Amino acid sequence: MIPIARPYIGNEEIESVVKVMKSGMIACGGVVKEFEEKFASFNEVSYGVATTSGTTAIETALKASGINVGDKVLTTAFSFIASNNPIIKIGARPVFCDIDKDTFNISPDDIEKKLNEHKDIKALLIVHLYGQSCDMRSIMRLVKEFDLILIEDCCQSHGARFEGKIVGSFGHAGCYSFYPTKNMTTGEGGMVVCNDEKIYQQAKMYINHGMKKRYYHEGIGFNYRMTNIAAAIGLNQLDRLDDMNNKRKENAKYYDENIENENVLIPFKDKDCDHVYHQYTLKIKNGKRDEFVSYLNENEIGSGIYYPLSIPEQECYKEMGFKKDYKNIDVVKDEVVSIPVHPALLKEDLEKIVKVINAF
Numbered sequence: 001m002i003p004i005a006r007p008y009i010g011n012e013e014i015e016s017v018v019k020v021m022k023s024g025m026i027a028c029g030g031v032v033k034e035f036e037e038k039f040a041s042f043n044e045v046s047y048g049v050a051t052t053s054g055t056t057a058i059e060t061a062l063k064a065s066g067i068n069v070g071d072k073v074l075t076t077a078f079s080f081i082a083s084n085n086p087i088i089k090i091g092a093r094p095v096f097c098d099i100d101k102d103t104f105n106i107s108p109d110d111i112e113k114k115l116n117e118h119k120d121i122k123a124l125l126i127v128h129l130y131g132q133s134c135d136m137r138s139i140m141r142l143v144k145e146f147d148l149i150l151i152e153d154c155c156q157s158h159g160a161r162f163e164g165k166i167v168g169s170f171g172h173a174g175c176y177s178f179y180p181t182k183n184m185t186t187g188e189g190g191m192v193v194c195n196d197e198k199i200y201q202q203a204k205m206y207i208n209h210g211m212k213k214r215y216y217h218e219g220i221g222f223n224y225r226m227t228n229i230a231a232a233i234g235l236n237q238l239d240r241l242d243d244m245n246n247k248r249k250e251n252a253k254y255y256d257e258n259i260e261n262e263n264v265l266i267p268f269k270d271k272d273c274d275h276v277y278h279q280y281t282l283k284i285k286n287g288k289r290d291e292f293v294s295y296l297n298e299n300e301i302g303s304g305i306y307y308p309l310s311i312p313e314q315e316c317y318k319e320m321g322f323k324k325d326y327k328n329i330d331v332v333k334d335e336v337v338s339i340p341v342h343p344a345l346l347k348e349d350l351e352k353i354v355k356v357i358n359a360f
């Protein structure tokens with residue numbers, strides 16, 4: 001089976017983990033600090049705060065930016081549920097938007113519509129889905145006009161850019177995941193990045209029981225600290241990130257140039273975006289998506305449906321009364337399927353995948 005995702009772990013990662021283990025300083029310490037500084041610099045911002053996951057990074061970013069119980073947060077209805085659950089967890093209230101049917105990202109037109117319908121929206125949480133930036137020109141115009149707090153979920157878009165500017169540097173805070181399927185990994189882990197010193201200080205306290213001075217708790221916080229072990233992996237992965245992203249882009253280019261099937265649409269690439277292909281997501285037309293997935297499976301090609309339901313349709317939100325129908329999501333969720341695009345793919349894997357798809 002050609003897997004849909006595979007982390008690339010080299011000897012450098014293994015050796016630096018062993019070094020941390022031998023040092024005895026395995027919890028949060030100097031290696032985490034170095035990773036935070038290097039990741040912030042990569043992200044062209046002033047500060048980084050490492051966390052235990054992308055989910056806790058989003059929760060931390062929301063709290064550190066001043067989102068509280070009862071605040072309304074506008075967000076996309078089409079993402080991994082972890083982009084939304086932190087809003088619920090802190091007692092804020094999501095208001096969902098539809099997506100653009102080509103890019104799969106939150107629709108600026110729907111953002112504007114919802115902002116005019118709900119005059120009390122405090123923040124906007126966007127997700128740069130599958131590795132491609134949202135339309136930041138339209139979004140930044142709305143953020144300024146409506147004076148919103150902007151949080152960017154960059155969990156699928158390490159290194160992606162819009163008109164040359166790196167994602168995670170547009171808003172008040174950017175949030176990353178380093179889960180093993182992501183463009184870079186630390187095993188489990190996450191990061192909040194920002195330029196605002198106050199948000200940075202708040203985030204640092206929130207992930208460490210609300211303390212600056214040991215055992216003096218200025219605010220409510222938790223233990224969301226990254227370990228030195230995870231950060232050691234992250235430092236090596238960060239060194240490889242450009243190469244790994246370039247390999248993803250090359251794989252995507254190969255698919256773009258070679259997939260030919262009337263039932264299969266290749267991903268739309270926005271000319272203003274530097275897409276880092278966390279996923280290479282096809283649209284399968286004429287109601288054939290599920291048949292296509294079984295066919296790939298029979299041919300030992302892994303695939304993934306990201307996502308079969310909109311967020312508000314999920315069972316866990318049943319009692320919350322969210323609007324469940326979204327014009328574009330309702331079409332797209334039955335068409336999308338992602339195929340392997342990760343950097344560990346071999347030339348023969350790519351050739352096989354194209355041959356199988358073209359024969360569907």
Ligand SMILES: Cc1ncc(COP(=O)(O)O)c(C=O)c1O
Nearest residue numbers: 053054055080082083155177179
């Ligand atoms: C868009 C998005 N948001 C949030 C998350 C949560 O990240 P994590 O799994 O590290 O908690 C993920 C990844 O799983 C994701 O893809």
